[in-house]
Amino acid sequence: MAFDADTGRLGVAPTPPPTARKLRWSAPKLVAAANEKVRGTNVRTLHVLAPAFVKAGPATATADPAPLTVPAAPMQRRIPPDGYHRAIEAHRQAARPPRVDPAIAQAVERQTAAMRELSRRAFPEPDVAADDAPASIEATRDTA
Template sequence: MAFDADTGRLDAVPDAPACGTKLRWSTPQLIAGANERVPGTNVRAPHVLATAPLKAGPAMAAADPPPQPAAPVAPVECRMPPDGYRRAIEAHRQAAPPSRVDPGIAQAVERQTAAMRELSRRAFPEPDVVPDDALAPIEQARVQRRHQAAATEANAMRRARQERAAREAGTPTIGPWPGLRTTA
């Protein structure tokens, strides 16, 4: 169908889906054959497209039988099943025991269902209703982060002052600051 020399892509449109499958399976042979038969080409990737619809030509017109007139469609009649079939179904219904549920099993199922609902409620709690004038959860987190940053900054400034005073006095500085946390 087409060949792109820049990318080495050969587009092929098979006549039938089976031919497309055969082309896909025999890709290495297709590449070798195309590069061998057409000098100067460098087919690297064949791309098999969907099958092309058949065009009605003179050969197709001769092969197609003439259209037959459509038979009138009669309504389908529903018949009652034979008596033997109905008797067999009724006998099966009478012979099959009705399903009985053990009350102990039913209670166990109810307990298990209640326990699973409770676990689900704990794992995925309903969000609390936030009043209109309250901060949204993201704003609460931002405010908390600002407070933490301010406290950390105040501790760092306090320690820097103490270390400077210790240097000026000529006394050794103390190890890690007790108020600071390390992260890792």
């Protein structure tokens, strides 16, 4: 695509993506071959651009790439058709409710209660002053 003589950067735009990958892998060999083939140039780096799906020729090699266009407004989502909503509702109605074994549910409740009790013992609640009244400094020093 272009060569910058000041920086020694050679920009190439391959056609298919696999070619771009291959160019990146063999960049050192290509830089050496370019310097050997064309005397007076000093290619230091190879800059592989995004794959171009246009056939590069003399007219496209000298032209600047077209700037990217950004849409003026964000795209709006389409509203799903009524059939989509009916299908989702039919699926929800046809889905079986989860079966819960009462013995397992009771065991879970017992275990949760036991864990809460252990937590209360390990981390007791501090005495709270009534009505959010400020505590005295002496009471604060005694608890610390």
